[in-house]
Amino acid sequence: MKRSKKDVFAGILLFGAAFLLSACAVTGQKRETGKAPAQEAGTEAAGKETGPKIGVSIYRYDDTFMKLYRSELKQYLEETYHAQVVLRNADGNQETQNQQVDRLIADGCKGLLVNPVEVSAAGRLADAANKAGIPLIFINREPKQTEQLRWKKEHMAVSSVGTDSRQAGSYQGEIILETPKKGDLNGDGVVSCGMLKGEEGNEASEYRSEYAIKALKKGGMKAEELYSGSGDWSRESGKKLAREAFSRYGNKIEVMFCSNDAMANGALEAAKEAGLVPGKDIYLVGVDALQDTVESIKSGEIAGTVLNDHGGQARLAADTLIKMINGEEAETRYLVDDIKITTVSTFKTRKGDD
Structure with missing residues (x-):
């Protein structure tokens, strides 16, 4: 029901x-x-x-x-x-x-x-x-x-x-579509994405990632997945995975979809360490609406989150x-x-x- x-x-x-x-x-x-x-x-x-x-x-x-x-x-x-x-x-x-x-x-x-x-x-x-x-x-x-x-x-x-994790993923994609450039920060017509997932094979995490991309495409944007990594839902694993993503692709990653806010908060730290300006050089989005993430939305460093009630x-x-x-x-x-x-x-x- x-x-x-x-x-x-x-x-x-x-x-x-x-x-x-x-x-x-x-x-x-x-x-x-x-x-x-x-x-x-x-x-x-x-x-x-x-x-x-x-x-x-x-x-x-x-x-x-x-x-x-x-x-x-x-x-x-x-x-x-x-x-x-x-x-x-x-x-x-x-x-x-x-x-x-x-x-x-x-x-x-x-x-x-x-x-x-x-x-x-x-x-x-x-x-x-x-x-x-x-x-x-x-x-x-x-x-x-x-x-x-x-x-x-x-x-x-x-x-x-x-x-419904598919709903959460769809909302993540919609959040990016609501940004000024719809996630296409370099203007090449393609939204280049990184995916920070929870445990490998976790269905909720997989659905969130899958439907975030589907939402971008439904909104008329082309999307490519440059990086994907699985952690344990923690800030530490999010930071570690994001560091790896930035070391490989630098500012080519325009949007980082994070399966939860703890990982998004870690990715925010990694982005700053890499010399990126979150909200300008890269968009970050999470799920859970944790207070740390809410504060980062207020400051413009995180594009948005999804309230997992x-x-x-x-x-x-x-x-x-x-x-x-x-x-x-x-x-x-x-x-x-x-x-x-x-x-x-x-x-x-x-x-x-x-």
Whole structure:
């Protein structure tokens, strides 16, 4: 069940940006320098244990976006449903996550929310929850369509909540089309692009890259991909890949499409180190609308980003899981629309309205 399309122009942009900035002011945006233990204890909800016990496994705690997501998820479940929330950090290890899910089931959790390390493991996790009679929702990383069809065919209480990565990629391309030269900074009629992707083979990352190029072509521009590299979604990997791209192609790269904002922020640092002037010599665009990136949009150094609504996704996932726990049926897939974030005036106009 997909939400109806919303107007992504001024009004929605203002709301999305204001929501993001208020959330970020509370949680902060700096990457965690250390890694939390794989079996983090002491994260259960405090207070009266009147609501259901909910188990949550996150693929990695040092991912900035998922830090925001899990914070919103925990707070919403506790405040709205008085749930006991048990958070676990898989630390990028699928076997660790498998063990966590088994333990959460054994410990009496009534529902599970899993941000999978590897989407290929979704079947194993779904089977474990189904065998125990516990509803499960995959968050942020969407399992394959064939797996989702299996849930429906076998009447499993399993669902997925996320966004359409093809939409995010299309919005990235549209952001570049909205720039004065539509990305063609040297005027040769071709937009020369670099692609900074997440983990190799990650479907979301692949779709974002693919549909960014498709959007350029749909907008009447020719495009060529000069460079493509895969990292781990971090600022450090984005900077490393961008350095490599600039060392090979220099200012021939006119647009750098980054699969998330952390990598875009790293690419921004690399561009400056290479003597390029972001916003003039190269356009950078990301996904997530992290506060560091928003600030760079304000200054004109990053062309834009796409709001990957962690708050909306977290609340929808929580609401859906509670309904499933209460015996209600759910769709196998829910999507939350993305929102383009590009203009300085968007943030300045909304600032005093919170």
